[in-house]
Amino acid sequence: xxxxxxxxxxxxxxxxxxxxxxxxxxxxxxxxxxxxxxxxxxxxxxxxxxxxxxxxxxxxxxxxxxxxxxxxxxxxxxxxxxxxxxxxxxxxxxxxxxxxxxxxxxxxxxxxxxxxxxxxxxxxxxxxxxxxxxxxxxxxxxxxxxxxxxxxxxxxxxxxxxxxxxxxxxxxxxxxxxxxxxxxxxxxxxxxxxxxxxxxxxxxxxxxxxxxxxxxxxxxxxxxxxxxxxxxxxxxxxxxxxxxxxxxxxxxxxxxxxxxxxxxxxxxxxxxxxxxxxxxxxxxxxxxxxxxxxxxxxxxxxxxxxxxxxxxxxxxxxxxxxxxxxxxxxxxxxxxxxxxxxxxxxxxxxxxxxxxxxxxxxxx
Amino acid sequence: xxxxxxxxxxxxxxxxxxxxxxxxxxxxxxxxxxxxxxxxxxxxxxxxxxxxxxxxxxxxxxxxxxxxxxxxxxxxxxxxxxxxxxxxxxxxxxxxxxxxxxxxxxxxxxxxxxxxxxxxxxxxxxxxxxxxxxxxxxxxxxxxxxxxxxxxxxxxxxxxxxxxxxxxxxxxxxxxxxxxxxxxxxxx
Numbered sequence: 001x002x003x004x005x006x007x008x009x010x011x012x013x014x015x016x017x018x019x020x021x022x023x024x025x026x027x028x029x030x031x032x033x034x035x036x037x038x039x040x041x042x043x044x045x046x047x048x049x050x051x052x053x054x055x056x057x058x059x060x061x062x063x064x065x066x067x068x069x070x071x072x073x074x075x076x077x078x079x080x081x082x083x084x085x086x087x088x089x090x091x092x093x094x095x096x097x098x099x100x101x102x103x104x105x106x107x108x109x110x111x112x113x114x115x116x117x118x119x120x121x122x123x124x125x126x127x128x129x130x131x132x133x134x135x136x137x138x139x140x141x142x143x144x145x146x147x148x149x150x151x152x153x154x155x156x157x158x159x160x161x162x163x164x165x166x167x168x169x170x171x172x173x174x175x176x177x178x179x180x181x182x183x184x185x186x187x188x189x190x191x192x193x194x195x196x197x198x199x200x201x202x203x204x205x206x207x208x209x210x211x212x213x214x215x216x217x218x219x220x221x222x223x224x225x226x227x228x229x230x231x232x233x234x235x236x237x238x239x240x241x242x243x244x245x246x247x248x249x250x251x252x253x254x255x256x257x258x259x260x261x262x263x264x265x266x267x268x269x270x271x272x273x274x275x276x277x278x279x280x281x282x283x284x285x286x287x288x289x290x291x292x293x294x295x296x297x298x299x300x301x302x303x304x305x306x307x308x309x310x311x312x313x314x315x316x317x318x319x320x321x322x323x324x325x326x327x328x329x330x331x332x333x334x335x336x337x338x339x340x341x342x343x344x345x346x347x348x349x350x351x352x353x354x355x356x357x358x359x360x361x362x363x364x
Numbered sequence: 365x366x367x368x369x370x371x372x373x374x375x376x377x378x379x380x381x382x383x384x385x386x387x388x389x390x391x392x393x394x395x396x397x398x399x400x401x402x403x404x405x406x407x408x409x410x411x412x413x414x415x416x417x418x419x420x421x422x423x424x425x426x427x428x429x430x431x432x433x434x435x436x437x438x439x440x441x442x443x444x445x446x447x448x449x450x451x452x453x454x455x456x457x458x459x460x461x462x463x464x465x466x467x468x469x470x471x472x473x474x475x476x477x478x479x480x481x482x483x484x485x486x487x488x489x490x491x492x493x494x495x496x497x498x499x500x501x502x503x504x505x506x507x508x509x510x511x512x513x514x515x516x517x518x519x520x521x522x523x524x525x526x527x528x529x530x531x532x533x534x535x536x537x538x539x540x541x542x543x544x545x546x547x548x549x550x551x552x
Contacts, residue, residue: 004534007541046541050508052482053489057509059381059423063416066387076394077408352502 006036010043061344162364166247166286166299167191167215169357170232170318171334172225174199174217177318178285178361179300180206183213186363191217194253194355201361204332205325210271210317211300214325215361216332228337229353230287233294233315237273239263245277245299246351247286248360255351256283258308265311266301273297276308285361288312293342293350371437378419379426386419393438397445405453414452418444421472421479435470443469447476492543500536507533 012018013026030037070076163185167178176191183189183203191201199219206213237243237260244257258277265272275288279299288297297312322334342350377385394415401411421444422437446469493501499521506512506520518529 003538004531007534007537008530042541042545046537046544049485049489049544050504053486054509054511055381055427056420056423056486059420060416062381062383062386063419066383066390067412067416069387070390070394075391076412077398077402348502 003039006039007043010040011047013040014044014047065344162186163362164248164282165284165361166282167359167361168285168287168295169225169228169359170214170322170336172228173332173334174201174222174224175204175332175334176201176215176217176359176361177298177321178213178215179298179313180208180211180213181300182285182361183215184208186361189215189361189363191215191359191361193357193359197221204330205321205328207317207321207324210313210321212298212313212317212321214321214334225357227339227341228357229341230289230293230295230357231338231340232318232336233290233296234319235316236263236314237290237296241296242291243275243277243288243296244291244347245279245283245286245288246355246358247279247283247299248358249280249282251360253355253358253360254283257347258310260296261309265313266303269311271314271317272300273312273314275299275310275312277310278308279310287358288315289342289350289354293340293345293354367436374437375422375426378423389419389422389437389441390415393441396438396442400442400445401449404449406449410449410452414445414448417448417479421475424479424482425475435468439468439470440472443472444476447472488547489544492540492547495543496536496539499532500539503529503533504536504540 009026013023018026030040067076163182165178165182167176167182169175170177183206189201189203190198192198199217199222201215201217201219204214204216239260239262241260242257243260244255246253246255248254256277256279258275260273261276262274264270265274273288273296275297277288279286279302283299284301286299287295288299290296295315295318297315298318299310299312301311303309303311318336322336325334342353345353374385374389378389397415397418398408398411401414402408406414418441422441493504496504503517503521506517507514512520514526514529514533517533518524518526521529523529523532
């Protein structure tokens with residue numbers, strides 16, 4: 001008996017979808033054919049296990065929801081900070097400046113490598129690596145190859161991009177937020193989604209202070225999308241909150257997760273967070289989301305002398321950015337998404353739902 | 365309601381995944397368990413983990429149909445958490461005896477053995493699911509775990525019709541079955 005057919009039959013049998021006659025016939029086969037009977041038993045067991053799996057997962061989901069509710073009420077103690085975040089927290093007590101924590105982290109890495117004899121006391125802009133990626137020759141070649149395969153003739157005119165970063169849609173009409181330092185280095189800007197579709201874009205407003213920029217896709221091939229799955233958070237996130245990010249440190253979208261490790265950015269910058277997440281050149285401009293699928297920040301830079309010290313502009317800066325753009329005479333009437341459709345989904349589903357809206361920003 | 369009637373009602377609620385009942389059980393029992401764990405080398409995350417696992421033990425007991433607890437639900441939960449935490453401490457090699465108020469406990473060894481078996485099955489299935497790859501994983505998850513109907517799935521996954529999605533689903537099941545039983549038979 002064909003295995004596919006057997007599975008289908010067993011499923012119908014278990015669900016009681018068979019007619020009486022069918023059922024008798026099937027039971028007869030089982031009785032007279034031990035091999036088939038064995039398969040039915042196995043199949044039944046598998047369905048039973050799957051069902052148990054579903055029930056336990058649903059039950060766990062309820063537990064999480066109840067836990068979250070009670071944690072808000074203070075009946076359940078909230079998670080404690082772990083690892084590096086804790087160190088940062090303790091040091092902040094003595095000097096309310098995150099730079100100290102950054103230099104501590106820097107010191108640790110220097111000691112462990114034992115290659116550098118002195119460490120830099122001036123943790124400032126000099127130690128900040130912007131995460132825009134200057135593409136290497138090999139990667140460029142891979143990119144070209146990839147695009148040839150996709151027969152993207154248009155790319156030929158896009159020439160070879162020198163820089164790569166990340167951006168994400170804030171309005172389905174084609175408005176993308178990325179970093180100001182990304183845009184400032186590009187004369188021509190292209191954005192590419194994870195399917196490999198290329199669109200030309202232009203910068204309509206940049207704010208060097210918050211290091212954010214708005215791009216508009218001005219390509220006729222672009223089709224407006226409705227209902228972005230994530231929302232943009234106006235309030236501040238808490239220390240220790242779990243976060244995840246997506247970006248293009250490679251030619252392919254890369255996922256990373258971590259936590260909010262400080263409520264201010266480089267040198268006590270209150271418009272940014274320090275987050276602990278693994279990022280690389282190319283992640284600049286990538287969204288930082290909390291577990292409910294709300295965007296809480298935008299990756300901007302990392303401390304080059306300390307591992308895992310990454311800075312992200314707070315998401316409320318996006319609202320300010322749009323306001324400022326309006327005052328500056330921008331008439332595009334950008335509407336920021338305010339509903340998250342990602343809440344309660346598991347991470348894999350969340351990523352699936354949103355990866356289409358995270359773009360690679362390239363240019364030269 | 366008497367105590368035991370009330371507990372029976374709670375267990376029925378747990379079996380039905382009733383959020384109100386789950387919340388009531390948390391409210392009644394969580395503070396006690398949290399202080400047990402915080403007072404014995406644990407942190408609040410570990411308290412959450414342990415309580416969650418105990419709730420799953422209660423759930424498994426509730427759906428098995430044997431509603432007979434032979435003791436108060438509160439005592440049962442405390443006993444399960446205590447046992448789970450002692451075990452965890454042993455694994456973490458944080459030795460020492462428990463500092464606790466003298467609470468009544470009951471033996472839960474048998475139930476925990478059953479729970480461990482269930483847990484092993486759960487992990488095995490999870491692993492098999494992780495190994496089958498996409499789109500199988502999402503497809504089976506959507507149908508069997510999230511209980512979406514075939515039509516919805518066909519649309520979500522871009523199949524031209526529900527029948528195509530169904531055929532694909534059965535193909536995926538064949539793979540899942542192979543992976544699951546390969547693991548399962550190893551475990552026996």
